[in-house]
Amino acid sequence: xxxxxxxxxxxxxxxxxxxxxxxxxxxxxxxxxxxxxxxxxxxxxxxxxxxxxxxxxxxxxxxxxxxxxxxxxxxxxxxxxxxxxxxxxxxxxxxxxxxxxxxxxxxxxxxxxxxxxxxxxxxxxxxxxxxxxxxxxxxxxxxxxxxxxxxxxxxxxxxxxxxxxxxxxxxxxxxxxxxxxxxxxxxxxxxxxxxxxxxxxxxxxxxxxxxxxxxxxxxxxxxxxxxxxxxxxxxxxxxxxxxxxxxxxxxxxxxxxxxxxxxxxxxxxxxxxxxxxxxxxxxxxxxxxxxxxxxxxxxxxxxxxxxxxxxxxxxxxxx
Ligand code: A2R
Numbered sequence: 491x492x493x494x495x496x497x498x499x500x501x502x503x504x505x506x507x508x509x510x511x512x513x514x515x516x517x518x519x520x521x522x523x524x525x526x527x528x529x530x531x532x533x534x535x536x537x538x539x540x541x542x543x544x545x546x547x548x549x550x551x552x553x554x555x556x557x558x559x560x561x562x563x564x565x566x567x568x569x570x571x572x573x574x575x576x577x578x579x580x581x582x583x584x585x586x587x588x589x590x591x592x593x594x595x596x597x598x599x600x601x602x603x604x605x606x607x608x609x610x611x612x613x614x615x616x617x618x619x620x621x622x623x624x625x626x627x628x629x630x631x632x633x634x635x636x637x638x639x640x641x642x643x644x645x646x647x648x649x650x651x652x653x654x655x656x657x658x659x660x661x662x663x664x665x666x667x668x669x670x671x672x673x674x675x676x677x678x679x680x681x682x683x684x685x686x687x688x689x690x691x692x693x694x695x696x697x698x699x700x701x702x703x704x705x706x707x708x709x710x711x712x713x714x715x716x717x718x719x720x721x722x723x724x725x726x727x728x729x730x731x732x733x734x735x736x737x738x739x740x741x742x743x744x745x746x747x748x749x750x751x752x753x754x755x756x757x758x759x760x761x762x763x764x765x766x767x768x769x770x771x772x773x774x775x776x777x778x779x780x781x782x783x784x785x786x787x788x789x790x791x792x793x794x795x796x797x798x799x800x801x802x803x804x805x806x807x808x809x
Pocket of ligand 1: 504522539540561562563565580604605658
């Protein structure tokens with residue numbers, strides 16, 4: 491059985507990826523920061539691994555994975571504006587520590603680096619984003635992910651390691667932290683329904699379009715890339731469709747039992763925001779045969795339901 495080691499597996503994507511890789515017949519070793527926890531999955535070994543500590547990566551020689559999927563990192567644009575040093579450290583040094591460690595191994599695992607559509611940045615005109623378009627990263631997070639990608643390919647070439655990198659577009663689903671847009675809307679709706687706040691949703695800039703994909707489709711793309719992606723290649727991972735944020739919010743509000751109005755809160759605007767984001771996914775589809783299967787409406791409904799349950803749990807804990 492082939493073996494995969496995941497870094498940063500205690501985040502939003504990790505638990506979905508653990509299940510996807512396992513269901514795809516992989517032996518999975520999931521790693522996390524010591525302070526985090528992962529719900530146990532039968533047959534999956536869980537280890538502590540901080541990518542900022544090069545000695546933690548010595549475990550790779552012991553585990554001898556066929557592939558490493560690198561999820562570990564700072565994943566929020568907002569957090570990156572508030573914590574630029576940490577973002578640069580974790581996202582850039584993390585990958586160099588990983589590849590320096592793999593360099594010492596006789597059997598070198600293939601590496602899938604998880605990057606971001608934020609790398610395309612502000613310079614893009616309205617239209618579909620393709621992998622060979624110029625990158626113009628416009629925030630600390632995007633710069634750090636661009637450096638991760640470049641470092642990954644540079645060291646892959648230098649050390650003979652098969653490196654594949656993604657530019658992943660917005661992914662959504664139950665379990666995502668409410669600093670991201672869809673969970674933020676869902677939490678507010680759930681709190682309104684529970685009578686915890688007035689029936690007004692506070693929003694940032696709604697006049698943008700984003701490419702949203704169900705996290706379960708995203709992790710299936712990661713498995714397909716692990717199995718069939720071409721080394722040295724960059725792949726967009728997204729649905730290939732852009733949705734206007736205002737329309738997405740209307741869909742969510744229409745799923746609520748309450749009459750809800752919307753108020754723009756300028757403090758929620760980002761210092762720099764891309765107006766229109768849509769993934770071109772021909773390369774991913776051509777090389778792996780992947781296509782998303784989850785409908786946006788279903789994902790939104792499941793995410794909203796998960797927030798209704800979460801808000802109920804929080805209320806029960808308080809009483
Ligand atoms: O920042 P935390 O405490 O939530 O921990 C994150 C973890 N992480 C690390 N893991 C190992 N060594 C480190 N030095 C380190 N610093 C942070 O990586 C978190 O548990 C995990 C990343 O998960 P999320 O932040 O939930 O991101 P998500 O949505 O699972 O995305 C996975 C990857 C990220 O690299 C994104 O930038 C990319 O996909 O889109």
